[in-house]
Amino acid sequence: MPSPEPLRIALVGLRGSGKSTLGRVLAEELGLDFRDLDLELLPLGTVHGNPGEFLSDVGLAAFRQAESQALERLAQGDLPFVLATGGGAVEGAENRRLLRERCFTLWLQAAPGVLAARIAADPTARPPLLPSAEARLTAAGALAESREMLARRGGWYREVARGELDTTGLDPAEALRRLRALLPGPA
Numbered sequence: 470m471p472s473p474e475p476l477r478i479a480l481v482g483l484r485g486s487g488k489s490t491l492g493r494v495l496a497e498e499l500g501l502d503f504r505d506l507d508l509e510l511l512p513l514g515t516v517h518g519n520p521g522e523f524l525s526d527v528g529l530a531a532f533r534q535a536e537s538q539a540l541e542r543l544a545q546g547d548l549p550f551v552l553a554t555g556g557g558a559v560e561g562a563e564n565r566r567l568l569r570e571r572c573f574t575l576w577l578q579a580a581p582g583v584l585a586a587r588i589a590a591d592p593t594a595r596p597p598l599l600p601s602a603e604a605r606l607t608a609a610g611a612l613a614e615s616r617e618m619l620a621r622r623g624g625w626y627r628e629v630a631r632g633e634l635d636t637t638g639l640d641p642a643e644a645l646r647r648l649r650a651l652l653p654g655p656a
Contacts, residue, residue, distance in 0.1 A: 475547060475548060475549035476499075476501065476549040476573065476653075477543075477544065477549060477550055477552065477571060477572045477573065478495070478499075478501070478550070478551045478552065478572065478573050478574075478575065478652070479552045479554055479568050479572035479573070479574040479575070479629075480492050480551070480552065480553050480554065480574075480575055480577055481554050481556075481558065481559055481568065481574055481575070481576050481577070481626050481629060481630065482556065482576055482577035482578055482579075482626060483556045483578075483579075483584055483615055483618050483619060483622070484556045484584065484588055484614075484615075484618070485579065485583070485584040485585075485586075485587035485588045485591070485611075485615070486556075486577040486578055486579050486584065486636060487577050487579070487636045487641075487644060488553035488554065488577055489505055489553040490641065491577065491636070491641065491644055491645060491648055492505070492551045492552065492553040493551075493553075494641060494645050495551050495645060495648060495649070496550070496551035498645070498649070499551065501549050501550055501551050502548065502549070502550045502551070503550070503551050503552075503553075504543060504550045504551070504552045504553070505552075505553045506536060506539055506540060506543075506552060506553065506554045506555050506558060507519075507520040507536075507553075507555045508520065509539040509540075509542075509543060510523070510532070510535040510536045510538070510539040510555075511523055511535075512535070520532075520555070523535075533557070533560065533561060536555060536557075536558055536561075536564070537561050537563060537564055540554070540558060540564050540567055540568075541563070541567060544567040544568075544571035544572060545571070552572065554568070556618065556622070557618075557622070559622055559625035559626055559628075559629060560622065560625065565625060565628055565629050568629040569628070569629050573631055573652065573653060574629045574630050574631055575630060575631065575632045575633070575634060575648065575651055576626040576627065576629075576630035576632070576633045576634070577633075577634055577636055578626075578633060578634065578635045578636065578637075579635060579636045579637045580635075580637045581612055581615040581616045581619065582612060583636075583637050583638075584611070584612075584615040585611035585612035585614075585615050586611075588611040588614070588615070589611050631651075632651035634647055634648055634651060
């Protein structure tokens with residue numbers, strides 16, 4: 470009899486939806502490794518301080534390729550984990566297949582205004598995703614980005630997700646409780 474698949478939980482959603490924050494807490498509670506796909510895609514020995522710098526330096530196509538390679542490496546492995554994906558990880562068809570077939574994927578959501586506030590408050594250097602957005606994401610730019618990215622990616626998030634959680638108005642403890650209830654097996 471083949472051994473059961475390791476529990477690989479992937480969190481997808483827009484920037485600011487809580488993937489990294491909730492992913493870390495969930496991994497700790499479950500006793501699993503926490504992985505952040507944005508960090509996993511950085512080349513070994515990189516001079517890039519963070520994924521935003523890497524994206525700015527190499528361009529979107531090379532960033533997406535590194536992201537896909539990192540996701541494939543993780544999804545094909547034998548170790549259980551909780552993974553916070555980048556918001557755009559669902560843009561690649563092969564990434565969506567891996568998230569559907571090799572991970573228990575959950576879609577974290579929040580109202581666009583909440584996402585915009587979280588993005589504006591985040592000190593992490595990240596380039597705007599819209600060509601028309603300002604170089605530094607302002608609240609208005611973040612709101613426009615959240616709305617446009619949801620329109621673009623919403624169907625893909627739904628395609629890969631086995632469950633959805635709206636984090637709008639939830640404190641981390643309540644969001645974690647609801648997230649656990651979506652997982653397979655006893656919560």
